[in-house]
Amino acid sequence: xxxxxxxxxxxxxxxxxxxxxxxxxxxxxxxxxxxxxxxxxxxxxxxxxxxxxxxxxxxxxxxxxxxxxxxxxxxxxxxxxxxxxxxxxxxxxxxxxxxxxxxxxxxxxxxxxxxxxxxxxxxxxxxxxxxxxxxxxxxxxxxxxxxxxxxxxxxxxxxxxxxxxxxxxx
Amino acid sequence: xxxxxxxxxxxxxxxxxxxxxxxxxxxxxxxxxxxxxxxxxxxxxxxxxxxxxxxxxxxxxxxxxxxxxxxxxxxxxxxxxxxxxxxxxxxxxxxxxxxxxxxxxxxxxxxxxxxxxxxxxxxxxxxxxxxxxxxxxxxxxxxxxxxxxxxxxxxxxxxxxxxxxxxxxxxxxxxxxxxxxxxxxxxxxxxxxxxxxxxxxxxxxxxxxxxxxxxxxxxxxxxxxxxxxxxxxxxxxxxxxxxxxxxxxxxxxxxxxxxxxxxxxxxxxxxxxxxxxxxxxxxxxxxxxxxxxxxxxxxxxxxxxxxxxxxxxxxxxxxxxxxxxxxxxxxxxxxxxxxxxxxxxxxxxxxxxxxxxxxxxxxxxxxxxxxxxxxxxxxxxxxxxxxxxxxxxxxxxxxxxxxxxxxxxxxxxxxxxxxxxxxxxxxxx
Numbered sequence: 001x002x003x004x005x006x007x008x009x010x011x012x013x014x015x016x017x018x019x020x021x022x023x024x025x026x027x028x029x030x031x032x033x034x035x036x037x038x039x040x041x042x043x044x045x046x047x048x049x050x051x052x053x054x055x056x057x058x059x060x061x062x063x064x065x066x067x068x069x070x071x072x073x074x075x076x077x078x079x080x081x082x083x084x085x086x087x088x089x090x091x092x093x094x095x096x097x098x099x100x101x102x103x104x105x106x107x108x109x110x111x112x113x114x115x116x117x118x119x120x121x122x123x124x125x126x127x128x129x130x131x132x133x134x135x136x137x138x139x140x141x142x143x144x145x146x147x148x149x150x151x152x153x154x155x156x157x158x159x160x161x162x163x164x165x166x167x168x169x170x
Numbered sequence: 171x172x173x174x175x176x177x178x179x180x181x182x183x184x185x186x187x188x189x190x191x192x193x194x195x196x197x198x199x200x201x202x203x204x205x206x207x208x209x210x211x212x213x214x215x216x217x218x219x220x221x222x223x224x225x226x227x228x229x230x231x232x233x234x235x236x237x238x239x240x241x242x243x244x245x246x247x248x249x250x251x252x253x254x255x256x257x258x259x260x261x262x263x264x265x266x267x268x269x270x271x272x273x274x275x276x277x278x279x280x281x282x283x284x285x286x287x288x289x290x291x292x293x294x295x296x297x298x299x300x301x302x303x304x305x306x307x308x309x310x311x312x313x314x315x316x317x318x319x320x321x322x323x324x325x326x327x328x329x330x331x332x333x334x335x336x337x338x339x340x341x342x343x344x345x346x347x348x349x350x351x352x353x354x355x356x357x358x359x360x361x362x363x364x365x366x367x368x369x370x371x372x373x374x375x376x377x378x379x380x381x382x383x384x385x386x387x388x389x390x391x392x393x394x395x396x397x398x399x400x401x402x403x404x405x406x407x408x409x410x411x412x413x414x415x416x417x418x419x420x421x422x423x424x425x426x427x428x429x430x431x432x433x434x435x436x437x438x439x440x441x442x443x444x445x446x447x448x449x450x451x452x453x454x455x456x457x458x459x460x461x462x463x464x465x466x467x468x469x470x471x472x473x474x475x476x477x478x479x480x481x482x483x484x485x486x487x488x489x490x491x492x493x494x495x496x497x498x499x500x501x502x503x504x505x506x507x508x509x510x511x512x513x514x515x516x517x518x519x520x521x522x523x524x525x526x527x528x529x530x531x532x533x534x535x536x537x538x539x540x541x542x543x544x545x546x547x548x549x550x551x552x553x554x555x556x557x558x559x560x561x562x563x564x565x566x567x568x569x570x571x572x573x574x575x576x577x578x579x580x581x582x583x584x585x586x587x588x589x590x591x592x593x594x595x596x597x598x599x
């Protein structure tokens with residue numbers, strides 16, 4: 001019995017081999033291929049899309065970093081530019097003020113000079129007037145005095161001589 | 171490795187135990203536990219519960235002389251009189267190591283009532299749920315029922331009305347008799363159920379990939395995705411290399427088919443529990459498919475390495491060719507034996523442990539013995555079932571992995587520059 005049983009255990013029956021082949025090959029060709037092929041494809045596509053997305057994200061990140069860096073650099077540049085501009089403006093302002101001041105100084109000086117010239121001219125004119133008036137007055141006084149004194153002809157001659165003397169002194 | 175060694179040792183132990191039939195004293199009845207275990211792990215034409223409670227299965231038999239015979243296994247059961255004393259039991263003096271023609275449930279379950287699968291139709295009859303056929307054409311025409319099966323001298327006979335008739339088993343590849351049993355046996359039914367479950371699972375998974383295209387997996391899809399990825403990345407890609415894609419559906423089918431049938435075999439309730447992957451016919455079929463895929467995929471390098479091994483001294487080349495040609499057949503042969511032996515061993519161990527309950531209980535005569543046997547057997551069976559659960563995955567994995575390895579060796583492109591060490595592809599057996 002044991003021999004028979006053991007024998008039947010290791011003897012593949014034709015029917016079993018037939019059905020096992022049919023069922024397994026059907027499972028493989030119809031179920032396996034219709035399921036695992038699309039599953040493998042879907043898995044591959046998903047992996048590719050995930051890989052792609054990751055790569056894109058990485059790219060975007062580096063791009064972002066680059067842009068940020070550029071922005072930072074640009075900002076720095078701008079700041080420097082602003083500083084430079086402000087410095088320039090300040091310099092310009094100082095320059096302008098300085099120039100204005102100097103011009104003002106020049107103008108003032110000129111005006112003062114003009115004023116002085118004017119004043120001098122005025123003074124001179126006034127002195128001339130005073131001199132003229134004093135002269136006239138002196139002539140008038142001298143006329144009146146002379147009329148009084150020069151009623152005699154000797155006195156007239158004496159005076160004319162003194163005048164001549166005086167002119168000579170000048 | 172340890173697990174396999176353990177299985178082999180236990181199998182050896184069980185085989186020795188089976189070789190010495192135990193005399194169960196309780197009812198003065200010879201109970202051949204070895205035969206019981208063998209019966210359970212063998213294929214049958216019905217799913218048997220106990221007595222005459224069974225799930226009938228289709229019978230498809232073909233014989234050279236009579237062509238096809240179709241029917242149901244329940245055709246062989248008598249009607250109505252199943253619990254009455256059957257007429258054929260009246261024959262005296264038939265107790266010489268013979269057993270009745272009814273189901274095996276009697277000695278195992280302690281039921282005395284006799285189921286009667288004792289009809290003979292066109293010469294076909296059921297012996298313990300297994301379809302057999304009378305060898306004699308005249309007897310095939312005349313005999314319509316039998317009384318008992320007689321195998322005490324190693325030649326199977328049936329007794330009918332006091333006369334003995336010789337019996338022919340269905341054709342096997344080792345003994346090609348004149349008729350073939352194409353029936354949907356319980357192993358075939360198990361494979362069909364596995365195919366249906368397989369289709370259900372993986373069409374659902376595939377639809378999941380359609381529905382959640384490019385997104386994370388959901389539900390059953392997310393349960394199977396890691397396993398599918400494991401097969402793809404750690405078996406197919408690893409063993410085959412860049413050409414793996416073509417072979418991936420085969421390897422995945424192989425893995426899940428073996429796994430599902432293995433797991434069905436571990437469910438102890440009919441219509442499951444059939445030792446289908448422990449049937450050498452099934453493992454042979456799987457190995458044959460792998461054999462054809464490997465050798466039809468073989469490129470020039472593969473055949474070159476078989477018939478004219480590079481990097482080997484000239485005189486050794488023919489010897490190597492001989493070894494390699496044998497290797498072509500040995501590789502799938504080891505696949506066949508490995509899966510068959512591992513699963514069968516597991517079933518034998520579990521059944522042997524369960525047998526302890528009946529052995530200790532003297533077949534129901536001793537309640538205390540039964541309790542003691544159960545107390546001993548239940549924890550052991552529990553642990554063995556856990557081990558078998560692991561083996562179910564492991565053997566599916568190994569079969570798939572080695573198939574991939576062989577395919578990989580067949581499609582691998584060799585670079586002949588560095589051939590001094592790289593000449594012989596290793597053959598794990």
